[in-house]
Structures are given as structure tokens and as C-alpha cells.
Amino acid sequence: MSGLETAMLPVMQAVLSGILVGGVYGLLSIGLSLAFGVMRIVNFAHGDMVMYGMYVGVVGSTILGIDPFLALPASFLLMAVLGALQYRVVFRRFVGHTTLNQLLAAIGLGLALQMVAQLIFGVDARSAHSIFAGKYDLIGPFFLARAQIVAFGVAGVATILVELLLRKTQWGKAVRAVADNIEAAEIVGLKSQTINLTAFALSCGLAGIAGTVLVTYYPTDPTKGFTLMPIALIATTIGGLGSIGGAFLGGIFCGVIQQTTAMLWNSALQDVPLYVLLLVFIAFRPMGFFGRRSE
């Protein structure tokens, strides 16, 4: 092996782990992007739904003895129901415009969700045990955590399924119609409130899946929602607000930047380039990689 190759190996390793971590960031982001694309809602409580998804994995694993990956359907359903409830009570009145009040309502809801989690589960970090935990695969010269590989797979499949759902099904057509023009959709007989409710429930269900997948290798505590939210927001913006595939790729992009920064510069400052990148994107390409120009 030549000297250059040896020097590049750690960087390649960082890029690969970045892609794997980033896939899950993408999974965090697609639900967020869906809610924005359909309803113009920036749901700051999305991270807290992810946090609840993580606790579903913890409860399933420690109390019921179920592997977190088997708890995915339950997590999806629980968070979807909770999301539908949130839509009915809070977000219904904010559809269509991202306003100061909408952002503040989401933050208020997020704080309340976080504190309720703290009252139920306490402040200590909790983790779930998966059969993949602590196992590593040697692929070529690279060590990769098996839990992260499986998580990446789930993220990719979820993204493709949501894209198909939006593009190929009657429901997806209705959602896109409501997103494009709510009045016109009502005129042709679509019930926009019901459609938005299902879209919001799907968005939160995806947050649940993301959380349960994440908890297989990343312990949770009630503040995790706030910890994860900035990355999800950045990935969504970079991918293009409202784009599902874009959010997934944006997540991967963020993961790679974060891991290579940690490797080449400093792991304590691994997120700083992401924040700078967000500003640069907002200034020069606010529609992100895949957003529509009108965004």
C-alpha cells in the first residue's frame, strides 16, 4: 500500500461512517420535510417525536424484551396516532404559512413533550439492546458498526417507500394536490383537513421509526429531541425543504461533513461547518439541492 493510500484510509473510513450516520439523519429529516412540503409547517417538535420513538425502542427492549427493530411497526403506529392528535389540537390552524406563531407553537409543544418524557422516564440516559449492537463488520479495510448498516438500510427503504407513496398512489396524488393548491383541491372534492391529518401522522410516524432505529446504537434521554433537531433542519434545508429524497441525501451530506470534520479537525467542533453551510445555502441556494425554485 502506498503512503498516500495509507493517509487516505482514515478519511475514507470517516466518509463511510458519515454516510451510514447520515442515512439516519436523512430518516430524521424526511418526516420534517414532508410536513413542510405539504402544510408549510416547520415542526420543531419533530425531534421530540424522534425522542419518543427512541423510548419506544427502550421500553420494548428493556421491559418487553423485544428487539428494537421488531418494535418498528408499533413505534410507527404510536407516533402516527400521537401526530394525528397534535395536528387536530395544535397544527390544524397553522396550515399553509410558516408564521412566527406556528414556529412558537411547535417549540412550546416540543418543550411540553420533552418535560412529559422527563417526568415519565427520568433524566438519565437509557439505551435499548439490539442483536446487532456491538457487532462490527470488516468490509475491505473498513470497520463498520452492524447496527449502523442495518439502520442505514431501514432509512433507505423508508425513503423509497414514502417517495413511492407520494408518486404512485391515489393518496399521494391527493396530498400533492392539497400541497399545491388547497382551494382547488377542495373544489374537486378532496377533504384537505383529512388529507393533511394523514400526512402529518405519516410525518410523525417516520419520526418514530427514526427514533427506534437510532436507539439501537445511540442512547436516549429527554433532551435528545433538541440535540437532533438542528441536524434534521439543516439536512432538510440543504436537501430542499419539502423534498423527500432531497432530505435523505441532505442527511447523508451532513453526516459525511460532520464525520470528516471530526476526523480532520476536531470532534468537539464537528457541527460548526454544518451551521456555516446552512447560512451559505440560505444565502445562495435557499431551495437546496432538490427543492423547487419557488421555495
Next chain:
Amino acid sequence: MDAPATERGASDPAAERSPRRDRERRAFIYGFVAIAVVAALPTLPFVNDYLLAVVVRALIFIALGQAWNVVAGIGGLLSLGHGAFLGLGCYATGILFNDYGLPPWLGVWVGALLSLAVALVMGTMTLRMRGVFFALATIAVSLALDQLARHYVDLTGGDNGLALKFLGDSLWFMQSRTPTPFVYAGLVFVIAYYWITRWVLGSRLGLQMRAVRDDEVAAAAAGVGVFRTKLLGLLLSAVMTSVAGTLYMQSYQAIDPETAFGLSQAIQLQLPALIGGLGTAWGPIVGGAVMIFLSEATNWGSTKLGVAGIDILVYGLLLLAVVMYAPKGIMGLFAARARGGR
């Protein structure tokens, strides 16, 4: 927020003027009484340092809320990261004093200049886009500052934060053993910021800011420089926040990344204006007093119950309740009653 009154005034100017002048006079009297009561507090026998510290906290958050009110209430810009300017004010004053012996009287202006620079860069990069992007950018900037403050330990004290070297009572270094001087300093801030807000509301800039807030396209069509208006509002608010940050630093004598740049601090900066009434000069004053009262009450309650975090839960629910049921805050409720009851 006086839209109905103005409409009536257009049809019948004489009928409009006198209740408005009455209201002004009443507000002036209320204000004068409030100032007198707060100013007399330290001299009263039953008032201890704990109570005075609570009053100082209320005054500081009223001033900070007033600063946020300028950008968010009058300008309609969704700043979720005003902690960045508070933090810059605190850290600049603290570092310059601890490391170079510079009195806060000078440090405050360094902090203000830093905040101005950050606001200028952030504003120039994001204010041409839709509001949501500005909101995201403010979060990103405070989080970036948070990571930097945690990392550069030699400069900032890292996670543990920065504590001012205490020299004893000194006006030159703005230090005091008792909270009494800070009651008066806080009072000066509250009065000054109230007048700045009043001035902005009555000025051409304030008119343009409200026009941009209510309808950007219409404002642009009427010849308002939308970007310039937003930027000026942000710069003014950033400097006000940063200068109040110096008072914060001198009064608490310590700052850490979470307190400066954390989300719960950012929310505490917003609550006074939100509870009291966005875009009004009285809103942050009323709202700040209510917020600190609630915060002390829940803190007392959660120590009694032995459960942590109830204050944050209350903040969250309060935020939710205000934006959903009373988006114009307490002042809005008063105005509605005054209109309905007459």
C-alpha cells in the same frame, strides 16, 4: 394594534382623540407608580436580598424582551436565537474584564460591536429570503457560538462558563455585593428600552417595519426598502440585547454556554413580549413581570414537590397557550375588553 381606533378616528377625529389621550395619561400614571414602587423597594424593611434579586431578574428580562420585541413584534422576524447577542454581550464584557481589566463601561461597547457584526453578516445572508430561513439561521448561529464557547476553554471557560473576578463594591467595575444597585440599573434599562420602543413605533422606520411585517409585497410596492428595513430592525434589536447582556453579566457575575446560547434561554427572551403583547411598548413590561412571577412560583412548587423541570413544562404550555388562544398577549386581552366594554 390601534387599528380600530384609527378607523374610528378617520370618520370622527374629535371622538377618537380624547379617549386616546386619556389612555396615554393613564399609562403614564401607571408607569410612574410602577417606577416609584420598584425604586422604593430597597428601602422598605420587609424586602430582603432574595426579593430584590427576583426584581432584578424581572427587570433584566423585561429589557431583553423589549429588545426581542423590536425585531419580532414590530418587525415580524422570527428570531429564535437572540441568545447569541445576549451571550456575545456577556462573554465580551466578562472576558475583557477578567483578562484585561477593562471595565464593563467599555466592554459593553465591544460586545455591542460584535453583536452588530454577527447580526450584519447573518442578516445580509438570510433576510432576502422567506422568514423561515431567517429563523433557521438564528438557531444555527447560536448553536455555532455554543460549540465554539464550549471548545475554546482558555478564552471562555468552556462548559463550566466564565465567572467574573469579584473586586468588591465598585461603580467603575459595576460590581456589588447586594442587588440594590442592579435594581436601579435595571430600572434605567427598562425605562430607556421602553422609550426606544415608543420611538421606533412612532418613527418612519417603525412604520416601515410594521408595513413589511404585515405584507412584504405591498410594502415593497409602496416604496419601502424591505431588506434594508428588516436589517435595520435586526441591528437595533441585536445591539439592545447585547447591551442588556452586560447588565445580565454584572448582575449574575457568571455566564456559561447553555445559559447564553441554549434554547430555553432563547425562549425566556421571547416570553415577556409574547405574554404581554407582541409589538406593543407595554407588552414586554407586563409580560416580563408575569413570566418571572410564574417562574418563581413554579420553581417554588417544583422544589416542594421534589420534581425538576416543571418550570420548563410551564414555559412550553404557556407558549402554546399564548400563540393559540391569545396571540396578542395580555395587552391584546385588555384592548379587546376596553373595546367591547365601552
